[in-house]
Amino acid sequence: MKSNHKIIQKISMSLYLIIASTMTFAETQPKQYKVSTVVENLKFPWSIAFLPNKDMLITERGGSLRVVRDGKLLEQKVSGLPDIYVEGPAGLFDVVLDPNFAVNQKLYISYSGGSASDNYVEVISATLQDMSLQQTKVIFTGSSRNTPHHHGARMTFLPDNTLLITSGDGFNFRDQAQSLDSMLGKVLRINTDGSIPKDNPFIGQANVRPEIYTYGHRNPQAILVSKSKKVWLHEHGPKGGDELNLVKSGTNYGWPAITYGMDYSGAVVSPFTTAKGMEQPITYWVPSIAPAGMTEYQGNIFPQWQGDLFIAALAGKSVRRLSLDGEKVVKQETMLADRKQRIRDIRTGPDGYIYVLTDSINGELLKISPAQ
Template sequence: MRLHILAALILAGCGVSNDPILGGNSASAQADRPGFEVQELAQFKEPWAMAFLPGTNQALITEKAGRLLLWSEDSAAVEVAGTPKVDYGGQGGLGDIVPHPDFARNRLVYLSWVEAGENDTRGAVVGRARLATDGGPRLDGLAVIWRQDPKVTGRGHYSHRIAFAPDGHLFITSGERQKFTPAQDMNQNLGKVIRLTDTGDVPKDNPFATQGAIASQIWSLGHRNLLGIAFAPDGRLWTHEMGPKGGDEVNLIERGSNYGYPIVSNGSHYDGKDIPDHDSRPEFNAPEVWWNPAISPAGMIVYSGGMFPAWQGDILMGALSGQALIRVDVDGARAAKGDQWDMDRRIREVEQGPDGSVYLLEDERNGVGGKLLKLAPVGG
């Protein structure tokens, strides 16, 4: 992987700051990948996800402890009422937020969160509600349309990212909750990519629909912790997931395919025990791109804007432990490592703005971080 060493971010202690970041380590690379500047726009408390509302310059931003905020660059963020009670702790809380493809007509938004169960168990859920703005923003008629099943102990690997396909189907990433074996168990929806209708029903053409029950929801299996999901303009579905100790992956998701975890991984167990690599078991779908050591991928878009034309059709993803913004070069069904820009901060979320600019949410730990950043071309 080409690692591009970039100028360090020097951000002012308050207000908006601009900092040019030059991509590439050669003249030709800089010509192909123009520089960008980073603007610090706002501060949030443990921000997790962000989505612009179609046809507006407003975005919804989730905070892990349970707040949902309506934000735009020209006004202060306003808290949205009617959010669910979340089970906050560890990796759990309020998660993803995505508008319905026909939001302009139906005002529906979809959000994920973690809810508590019996006997110290918990699991991710996805719900939908109408976003009303009269008298202040609020969620009306919030209803759960999907749940992780079963709920289990622990507070990690919920995944619960959401994406709509071009044909309107709803896709959900469901982590294996650090329990390993559920990823291969068709009687559990943990460690899977889920495909539903926009109402939460199971499509009749799902690959395992005839098996009924939980199996009917499943689109692909053998996953670990999927914190990024996005459709390319050609309709292909891409995800990334955290490997164990190393072995972070970008995958092209195919109908009914098994991606092998925990039987195979290009990483190892945290206690040092080996896991067979993907090439040892060709019956499993191997990643298109992988990293070792780990970068801890989070957030993901397939860029389609005009502000950075050289990135069109490529994956942009954040890195938590890697403290980077990463571009994966996509050509149809093929993918390869592209640029890795050192951001000197944990990047939780990547989002594309209406004008083609790129927004990043910085992860917050121990009261440090949590900024909303905007990328714009140098001199743009």
């Protein structure tokens, strides 16, 4: 018995030394980047958009659209926003530019409209004229709920210039993510005038919302179209089970019928992680990192990161860099964890640097640049 005990001790010590040396190696590797603060005093910033004149637009969840010019946050706010329902995580969300913005000055803004008892994701189109929104038009109104949670509300353009909008399940209405007569728990596709594309996957089916592009989502917090025209989306799981997915028209992503997470109470949401006819995530996180914004790096400043996905993490208080081999995640790196800040959005700027928003009443716009 003593002999066995000594063997176990030796094995344990060897494993400890291997792990310790690996950790030391990781910690002593020189960082390829540095982080600097561009502006401070943002109130729960949510999204970034880059204008052709080098200005940046930043949404604040409380209902303000701000401008960063020459590295400074302008005191004047952009006027002309609609009435916004602001409570907890509900408020002003995403801002994206029209593909032809340089000519038409048009942009699209998502927010929570309505009231505590009846609220929904809404999207407007507008033209930006100096510091004012003009020609404002509501082009999308989602399904109603009575909670301020899980709006989704991220947007991106497909190559055909149709607009994708993510819609969360409303937290208390998760079963509607599987229902095709509800827009909760979906990715939705519309034209920029608010009409429905004729080639949407469920067009013409009875009792089905024609806007639906994909379904079975919980709370999609980022969506983008890659250089290779893949549509990447990530979404919050419950307690564990955050997912990175590839969006394919007409596909069911399973929530809440399948999940790698459990309820916050510890109760089982579903005993299944797979099911016929339901898509599997490309990767998932247990425990949750609460993914927020996302960018695919295609700049020139960091050539070693070309094609990598960068994911902001709220609960994870970090940025995750994902290296890909086709549609497979082959490596993950955790960045900015030493700052201990909730990260809401991350974008690649037209200058090739990476910009980050921290989720705080004293939020910051950060810039990631090479270490040397």
